[in-house]
Amino acid sequence: xxxxxxxxxxxxxxxxxxxxxxxxxxxxxxxxxxxxxxxxxxxxxxxxxxxxxxxxxxxxxxxxxxxxxxxxxxxxxxxxxxxxxxxxxxxxxxxxxxxxxxxxxxxxxxxxxxxxxxxxxxxxxxxxxxxxxxxxxxxxxxxxxxxxxxxxxxxxxxxxxx
Ligand code: HEC
Numbered sequence: 001x002x003x004x005x006x007x008x009x010x011x012x013x014x015x016x017x018x019x020x021x022x023x024x025x026x027x028x029x030x031x032x033x034x035x036x037x038x039x040x041x042x043x044x045x046x047x048x049x050x051x052x053x054x055x056x057x058x059x060x061x062x063x064x065x066x067x068x069x070x071x072x073x074x075x076x077x078x079x080x081x082x083x084x085x086x087x088x089x090x091x092x093x094x095x096x097x098x099x100x101x102x103x104x105x106x107x108x109x110x111x112x113x114x115x116x117x118x119x120x121x122x123x124x125x126x127x128x129x130x131x132x133x134x135x136x137x138x139x140x141x142x143x144x145x146x147x148x149x150x151x152x153x154x155x156x157x158x159x160x161x162x
Contacts, residue, residue: 043087043095050079054133055150059160061114061122068160069122070114076129077107090140098139102132 060068109125133147
């Protein structure tokens, strides 16, 4: 009898422990509750605007509209800076180092290309930025979000010709 009691007590303790572990891990996995007065866009939302700017930059640069290209390079820089502040982690792992490593040099080269109005450098820098996007996507299991030079402008109400 005594032995049986101890066994069932052990079983109950085990069950409680297992339950609290499940609760703990589900609490950790849950995103914080949404606060309408404190809305923080998700990484996917921030990436979406990066995609828009990346597309515009191609047409601005390839049409040699350097002021528009400079403006768009700035917007991309701001977008990346926003990610570092607002969404520095993806699935609890920091993406800051990878963001800096993969986009830092291409962004610097893009700035230089725009400043020198150098089309060849522009295209090289643009392609290495695009490669940076894709390296990170592949690293995070999003290889299917493959970024490329756009074939046609997504926004035709903006004139790319200088
Ligand atoms: C440091 C890593 C990293 C870099 C660099 C990066 N991305 Fe992403 N991107 C991600 C991750 C992670 C996701 C998935 C986010 C999610 O679904 O919550 C993503 C998702 C996206 C999406 C899909 C968003 C959606 O919800 O539709 C687009 C578009 C995108 N990225 C564009 C870009 C472009 C363009 C660049 C380069 C200029 C870029 N990304 C650079 C990590 C990165």
